Amino acid sequence: MKTTVPEITFKTRVRDETVGGDNPFRWKDVTSSELFKGKSIVVLALPGAFTPTCSSTHLPGFEKNYEALKEKGVDEIYCLSVNDAFTMFQWAKHLGISKVKMLPDGNGDFTRLMGMLVKKENLGFGDRSWRYSMHVVDGEIQQLFAEPGLMDNCPDDPFGASDADTMLDYLAQ
Secondary structure, rough: HHHHHHOOEEEEEEEOOOOOOOOOEEEEEEEEHHHHHEEEEEEEOOOOOOOOHHHHHHHHHHHHHHHHHHHHHEEEEEEEEEHHHHHHHHHHHHHHOOOOOEEEEEOOOOHHHHOOOEEOOOOOEEEEEEOEEEEEOOOEEEEEEEEEOOOOOOOOOOOOOOOHHHHHHOOOO
């Protein structure tokens, strides 16, 4: 039996030139259903914006492989983190991310319902997402690649099971 993604409302910001000024963005609520219904989506979930592994390897790997993932039938790739929309936007801008869409889970609602919310108090981060990636088709999780050792206050930062190459290999089957 396939598991469906949690139904929540994401608090996002979208460009709207009618707003005017130096910051022409407005708030837009987007539901899980709106994001996933009728689509093949890859989600990469990361512990935090601007953190070392997330910034140097994980997110850039999906950006680099964006076209290859699209060729495998993926409609969109979302980067999810327990960060607000402002932070996610600035992080993408800082890294030059233009293809992968940033998905803020500021309150951790989606992450909590996925069973992937962990404490990272040992690093002063509070609650964050465990690192994973997943393939979702029409709201149903087809495959989830979670890093091993899911636990609160993990002493290290496992990475390898949820990278873009793993997703590409899976989609090639």
